Amino acid sequence: MSRPKTPYVAPEERAVPDLDSGKYLVMWQGPNHPGITGNMSLRLVIEGDSVVDCETHVGYLHRGFEKLMERRLWMQNFPLVCRIAVPEPDFNEYCYAAALEELAGIEVPDKAVWLRTLSLEMIRLASFLMWIGGQAGAFGHGTIAQWSVTMRDYVLDLFEELSGGRIYHMYIIPGGVRADVPPGFLRHVLETMTVVEQNLKDIELVMFHNAVMKMRAVGLGYIPPDWVDRYGITGPNARAAGFKRDLRKDRGYLAYPRLSFEPVVGAESDAFERARLRLAEMFQGIDLIRQIVDFLPSEGPFRERLPNPLHWKIPAGETYVAAECTRGEYGFYVVSDGGDKPRRVAVRGPSYTHAVSVMERLVRGVNIADVAGLMVSLHTYPPEIER
Amino acid sequence: MRELADMLSGRYGAREWHDQRKDLSSVTVDASKLRDVLTWLRDEAGYAHLAFATAVDEIERKVFRLTYTVHNYGTAHGILVHCEIDRDRPVMESIHRLWGQAWTYQREMREWYGIDFPGSPRVDEEFVLEGWEGPPMMRRDFDSLAYSDATYAERPGRETRDPAAYMKEKLYPEADA
Numbered sequence: 001m002s003r004p005k006t007p008y009v010a011p012e013e014r015a016v017p018d019l020d021s022g023k024y025l026v027m028w029q030g031p032n033h034p035g036i037t038g039n040m041s042l043r044l045v046i047e048g049d050s051v052v053d054c055e056t057h058v059g060y061l062h063r064g065f066e067k068l069m070e071r072r073l074w075m076q077n078f079p080l081v082c083r084i085a086v087p088e089p090d091f092n093e094y095c096y097a098a099a100l101e102e103l104a105g106i107e108v109p110d111k112a113v114w115l116r117t118l119s120l121e122m123i124r125l126a127s128f129l130m131w132i133g134g135q136a137g138a139f140g141h142g143t144i145a146q147w148s149v150t151m152r153d154y155v156l157d158l159f160e161e162l163s164g165g166r167i168y169h170m171y172i173i174p175g176g177v178r179a180d181v182p183p184g185f186l187r188h189v190l191e192t193m194t195v196v197e198q199n200l201k202d203i204e205l206v207m208f209h210n211a212v213m214k215m216r217a218v219g220l221g222y223i224p225p226d227w228v229d230r231y232g233i234t235g236p237n238a239r240a241a242g243f244k245r246d247l248r249k250d251r252g253y254l255a256y257p258r259l260s261f262e263p264v265v266g267a268e269s270d271a272f273e274r275a276r277l278r279l280a281e282m283f284q285g286i287d288l289i290r291q292i293v294d295f296l297p298s299e300g301p302f303r304e305r306l307p308n309p310l311h312w313k314i315p316a317g318e319t320y321v322a323a324e325c326t327r328g329e330y331g332f333y334v335v336s337d338g339g340d341k342p343r344r345v346a347v348r349g350p351s352y353t354h355a356v357s358v359m360e361r362l363v364r365g366v367n368i369a370d371v372a373g374l375m376v377s378l379h380t381y382p383p384e385i386e387r
Numbered sequence: 388m389r390e391l392a393d394m395l396s397g398r399y400g401a402r403e404w405h406d407q408r409k410d411l412s413s414v415t416v417d418a419s420k421l422r423d424v425l426t427w428l429r430d431e432a433g434y435a436h437l438a439f440a441t442a443v444d445e446i447e448r449k450v451f452r453l454t455y456t457v458h459n460y461g462t463a464h465g466i467l468v469h470c471e472i473d474r475d476r477p478v479m480e481s482i483h484r485l486w487g488q489a490w491t492y493q494r495e496m497r498e499w500y501g502i503d504f505p506g507s508p509r510v511d512e513e514f515v516l517e518g519w520e521g522p523p524m525m526r527r528d529f530d531s532l533a534y535s536d537a538t539y540a541e542r543p544g545r546e547t548r549d550p551a552a553y554m555k556e557k558l559y560p561e562a563d564a
Contacts, residue, residue: 058514059513059514059517062515064524064531067524067525067531068531070527071531072550073551076550076551076554102407102408227487229435229436230487231487232436232437232438232486232487232488234436243460245460250460250463251410309554309559310551310554310555310559317407318407318413318467319407319408320411320456320465320467322438329438333439333441333456344443344444346439346441348438348439352439352488353488353491356488356491357487357491358487385515386515
């Protein structure tokens with residue numbers, strides 16, 4: 001950790017390079033580039049092999065979800081919302097369902113609370129497994145990506161068993177969950193956790209005790225602690241800067257107050273620290289899943305009866321429901337005017353801040369070869385920016 | 388939270404304080420005082436985190452209702468701060484100097500609702516709608532279905548069903564009309 005940090009550039013100091021001087025090169029990275037997480041692009045201004053300026057460009061994946069939702073019945077939106085963030089869809093389902101339940105005054109059965117918690121922890125693990133493959137790949141360790149994507153597939157097998165879907169599960173619905181666990185499912189969960197845990201130990205040895213990884217990631221993308229509130233940084237990116245903030249603890253939603261865990265906090269706030277912290281959260285997630293399997297009630301209803309979905313009107317009101325996804329605060333702002341369709345649904349994804357404002361600031365002064373590693377270290381999903 | 392509500396009411400004329408949950412409240416202020424309110428909440432009351440900012444089109448009342456969500460990690464409490472602006476002259480003061488990511492939300496509101504934020508960085512640049520020539524698409528009077536029907540041709544041989552009618556027919560045939 002003795003290597004100097006990435007040169008600090010004050011947020012207000014945006015370089016205005018003279019592109020006619022011949023000193024600079026404008027280069028686009030993305031939207032189709034292995035170092036870009038999803039479909040977005042960076043317009044980089046390069047001097048030598050260092051980035052002088054950066055503009056992010058999104059819009060390649062805009063599907064108009066928020067507009068579409070205003071035209072559809074409350075229940076018709078349920079299969080739509082999960083598609084907003086592809087690798088981690090269940091948080092959309094939970095936030096949307098929880099907002100509707102709050103506005104409609106619906107209590108969710110205890111078993112559904114536990115099953116929702118299980119679903120969210122499993123998708124957190126799957127999302128982290130996808131991320132760690134990208135992070136390793138960005139620094140030239142493609143084998144780790146193959147391992148971790150295989151492990152993610154094992155977790156997706158569990159989702160297929162639970163919900164019938166691998167990517168989009170549509171499992172958490174207003175009122176509870178769509179189905180109880182199938183026979184033998186909990187045993188499969190525990191078996192899979194053993195395999196994933198062993199593989200993560202291998203990944204830890206290969207990736208985090210690796211000279212190349214340390215040389216490239218230590219000091220890269222340093223986020224000063226005073227940026228955290230200034231830019232609305234949340235999740236592992238904030239925790240790696242020393243902030244003990246985790247909505248699972250702070251808000252205490254679902255069954256998290258009944259689980260034993262403490263937020264993992266770092267200090268160095270660079271790409272290596274963020275990666276180390278996320279790895280620790282993956283081990284913690286496996287522990288949480290085991291706790292949930294232990295506590296999961298074997299009996300009881302898993303869904304509250306809802307009114308006829310075709311005539312379901314939700315009382316006028318508004319709410320904001322947020323949960324801690326792998327990237328930070330994921331939230332739904334829902335407004336009802338008392339009708340059978342939403343007046344407004346706004347989605348708050350953590351990538352909105354991390355991939356645009358923070359990325360544009362952090363990338364200045366970075367070697368061009370490290371841009372991809374830096375972006376992955378912020379763990380961004382462009383689909384949730386564009387919605 | 389009563390103390391905070393009284394403080395906002397006394398200092399800035401805030402009204403309609405509502406406790407939605409124990410960790411979430413909402414309040415309405417005049418648009419001209421919004422920047423002062425947010426600055427005070429950030430610097431004096433501990434609401435240092437801007438979660439998001441967005442708009443709701445209240446077309447019936449001819450206003451845009453803007454919502455700024457701030458959060459205090461110390462007390463684990465959030466506030467939805469609302470203000471209303473004229474729908475026919477949608478201009479709002481920029482808060483990009485209060486939070487480093489606010490300009491992105493303002494750029495989005497500019498593109499999606501046509502609300503201007505003078506001085507906000509890159510506010511007139513396209514955000515997610517590259518090459519869009521229609522009206523601001525999130526306004527309630529923009530009919531996305533009519534736009535789609537007028538702009539794009541149906542693929543031959545494809546049958547389009549009304550989702551509500553199809554759902555009723557297949558899943559709830561016994562439901563009342």
